[in-house]
Amino acid sequence: MQKKPEQMLTAQTDTVQRERKEPITIENLPGIDAPVILDGDTVYTDVDTPPVFSAGNLGDYLQEAVKDIHIGKGISLVSFVVSKAGYPYQVFLRRSAGMRVTDTRIAAQMDSIACEIVRDLPSFLPATLNGELVNYRMAVAVRFK
Numbered sequence: 697m698q699k700k701p702e703q704m705l706t707a708q709t710d711t712v713q714r715e716r717k718e719p720i721t722i723e724n725l726p727g728i729d730a731p732v733i734l735d736g737d738t739v740y741t742d743v744d745t746p747p748v749f750s751a752g753n754l755g756d757y758l759q760e761a762v763k764d765i766h767i768g769k770g771i772s773l774v775s776f777v778v779s780k781a782g783y784p785y786q787v788f789l790r791r792s793a794g795m796r797v798t799d800t801r802i803a804a805q806m807d808s809i810a811c812e813i814v815r816d817l818p819s820f821l822p823a824t825l826n827g828e829l830v831n832y833r834m835a836v837a838v839r840f841k
Contacts, residue, residue, distance in 0.1 A: 739777050739786075739831040740823065747778040747820040747832050754817075758838050761813045765840060770797040772810035772838045780829040782819040787811050790835055810838035 751757055770793030777786040789811055794803035814836060823832035 737780075737831055739833050740825060741833050743823040743825045743830060743832055744827075745824040747782070747823045747834070749818075749820055750782070751818045754836060757817075758813065758836060762809070762838060762840055765809060767805055768797055768799070768802045768840060770794075770803060770806045770840045772807045772840075773835055774810050774814045774838060775833065775835040776814050778820045778822060778832045778834060780822050780831055782822045784814055784817050784820075786833075787815045793840065806838075806840050809840075813838060 749757065771791075772789065772793045773791035775788055775790040776784045779785055789807050792803055793806035793810070794800055797803040797806065822829045824830065
């Protein structure tokens with residue numbers, strides 16, 4: 697007895713879903729500023745006023761955070777959401793330091809450290825859209841020297 701095409705499609709889809717073990721991360725494509733729903737709340741990439749880092753210059757803060765870490769040279773690109781309350785959450789690695797570092801173990805350490813630093817950032821003044829506080833997705837490069 698032959699399976700119907702609909703049954704074959706369902707069987708293939710089920711197999712793919714069972715094999716996937718990592719959570720799926722929604723990421724905007726470059727040039728697309730459509731809002732995304734995340735955890736039941738909207739996350740924006742195009743706002744009237746972007747978030748402002750409360751501890752001064754974000755780039756300087758990140759550079760200071762890794763200045764004493766001497767494991768190699770590389771850049772990890774980390775994406776995160778600044779919540780309406782001004783705190784980073786939904787931190788994930790957008791591009792690994794492994795693109796420029798040949799040792800995968802060292803690249804993984806860099807990526808892990810970069811995500812921890814971003815997760816533990818001090819607060820931001822939240823982004824606003826039409827006078828209301830909103831969640832905002834942003835990305836930062838953490839450079840190891």
